[in-house]
Amino acid sequence: MEPSTLHPLREEVPEESEDSSSAFSPSSVPPRPASQNSLQKYSPLDWFGYFDKEDDIVIEGSTNVFHIFEAGSEGPVVFCLHGGGYSGLSFALSASKIKEKARVVAMDLRGHGKSSTENDLDLSIETLCNDVVTVLKTIYGDSPPAIILVGHSMGGSVAVHVAARKVIPNVHGLVVVDVVEGTAMSSLIHMQKILSNRMQFFSSMEKAIEWSVRGGSLRNVESARISVPSTLKFDESKKCYTYRTPLEETESYWKGWYEGLSDKFLSCPMPKLLLLAGTDRLDRALTIGQMQGKFQMLVVRHTGHAIQEDVPEEFASIILNFISRNRIGPHGVMIPALLRPSQT
Template sequence: SQSGAKMRMGPGRKRDFSPVSWSQYFESMEDVEVENETGKDTFRVYKSGSEGPVLLLLHGGGHSALSWAVFTAAIISRVQCRIVALDLRGHGETKVKNSEDLSAETMAKDVGNVVEAMYGDLPPPIMLIGHSMGGAIAVHTTSSNLVPSLLGLCMIDVVEGTAMDALNSMQNFLRGRPKTFKSLENAIEWSVKSGQIRNLESARVSMVGQVKQCEGITSPEGSKSIVEGIIEEEEEDEEGSESVNKRKKEDDMETKKDHPYTWRIELAKTEKYWDGWFRGLSNLFLSCPIPKLLLLAGVDRLDKDLTIGQMQGKFQMQVLP
């Protein structure tokens, strides 16, 4: 019960919903430039570790690379590996010309392009790990052979049958979310209390990747998120345009006072791609010719194809209730 929970917390002890920086969990951050027909796209990655295989992490729909922050700290302390967590297109701090195109094919190509841009002709051994939408993209990337040095594939809590069934209720879930939040703290608090993020520590570092400040209602230029503002200020410093920099800071201060936060991506608008992410996924996963791991929250989530594949020993399965 709620009162029981309050008692355990101790009298008058309030939970801290303030945001925490990515730098508490990752060692570095990089904007990887990828050339394509329409010009340059930049993909935000967060990294940790200096040797061993690379765990390339792909987040779920609406989330961002920061959703892997707590996982990164935990795995780096246990295993010698390198972490590369990627903001997929349309998400987080990644900037692409066509952020509306969230097809499985396009996003899988993005993953291959980022690996190539980061490592050139000699990529290290890579394990692709994806959650939900990211799991689907990991499978599409693998089956199209877009990452040549792939060691293994891990899909977290995504099963075609369950996902296809869940898509029907997805729009209702999205409609039920608040449209705006008055502050980052407010967004973090909502995410935990609504059960969208179970782990308060994770919510404090990752919600900034899910929400942004609303486009300016009164400020003429509109606003970017605080995080973007800081990064752009650093870039402007390098160019030595002090006055622009100062004005930017003032604009940001105005914006912070006046405008609430909203979701970075309108997931409802991505509906036309959902089917393409998940349809045929189980067999696609089974046909990938590398070691495979399926992490599930419950064994009841297996669909028919995966149940048969599991009986035939085609992949390793781990249930984490």
């Protein structure tokens, strides 16, 4: 649920008070009237004000069912993969903006959200990659529309591996959100401590949402109200909420998420964008690759690890500009009248 639970690229600083707004983008923070009490301020929000529909993708020959959220009806497909401990709903606010010009599909990965598989604890990069490929083929068959793979943190690694396989036709773009191999690999030794130090149990959804903003790492209250409930489950024995995904039990897979990621990213033949929340994160391979113009890089200031949640309007604009500048359309054709391409 919090950035550092997945791959602690940097230490997140908890908000000093519930009214602290220095890390917020004014356009992305919902109104907070003084008369609101805590129960109202942090109450869960439904997804259907942001996505248009949800669906279950049943995988033939197995009991695996993957949950997806969809928005938009025209344009290329922005296929979103969340980070470990998050869910597809972490893209809800962004999807509500992107869908004006493109379609959005956000998938709950294995062991997350509403997806259900034969082994929810198998979060190996090979299994996660196979899941995404299978879901894409089940949805679109052999003739998918133009696809832009967008992956956050662990999901960024999955997106890179899917793109590198070159088994899905019409993948015309790859966007990796706030994950770099070098920093991630060096941070793995701290993961268990970070996981054990986070709050483990919540008496209500409201308390979990409040903690995620005040003591965790999400900056946007509205996004937290949508996404956080999908990362929790009710523990009948303890009569409280706890995490849907037991990340601490998946340590054997962590190294595989990030090892060799930079070279694999650079080897992907489609247009690529690396979106970061800080400037000190490029490892040697990516630094050289950027100097050679092999990918576009943007740094989003004043945000935490979950860029798509903290500043959804800016995130949506970046994705749409990426589509426009690379002339990605339903079948690889430029869509007119998108936002003006950004300068690099």
